[in-house]
Amino acid sequence: MLAIDTNVIVRYLVNDDHAQAAQARRLIDNNAMVLPKAEEEWVRRASAFLKSEMKKADVTYAELVKRLKKHGLKDETEAGITMKLKRGTFSAVFFLACVASLEIEQVALMDI
Structure with a gap:
């Protein structure tokens, strides 16, 4: 296998x-x-989750860049984040750093 x-x-x-x-x-x-279709679905759902949480927190891409720097992701740019979220192409590290940057204390899988 x-x-x-x-x-x-x-x-x-x-x-x-x-x-x-x-x-x-x-x-x-x-x-x-x-x-498996599940892979494509998780990519879409994770991206939609981050976009939704950014909107709830009233955080712009520019603000997220600043916040991510505080969590060690110093090379992120507005354009890079825009493309990552548009395509759903990001690592687990990026996802978790965004969660931390947005000050989300817990993430339930059913919310993603």
Whole structure:
């Protein structure tokens, strides 16, 4: 059985980094894998959750950049965050740093 990291699946789906997407395609296509719809659904839901929480907290992308810096993500930009949330392409570290930056104390899976 072949296990694949979620980031590989996301690269395959969104093709945001062409070199990594090509590697993901080779890995997935050569092993005749079928991507479960659940992966695509989680990508969409996580992005929608962050956008919704930003709106609730009245936090702009510019403000989120500032807040993320306080949590160690110093290279984030407004444009980068916009694209990550638009495509749903972000790491668990980014997601958790956003949760911390938005001062969300708990996240229930049913809320995502």
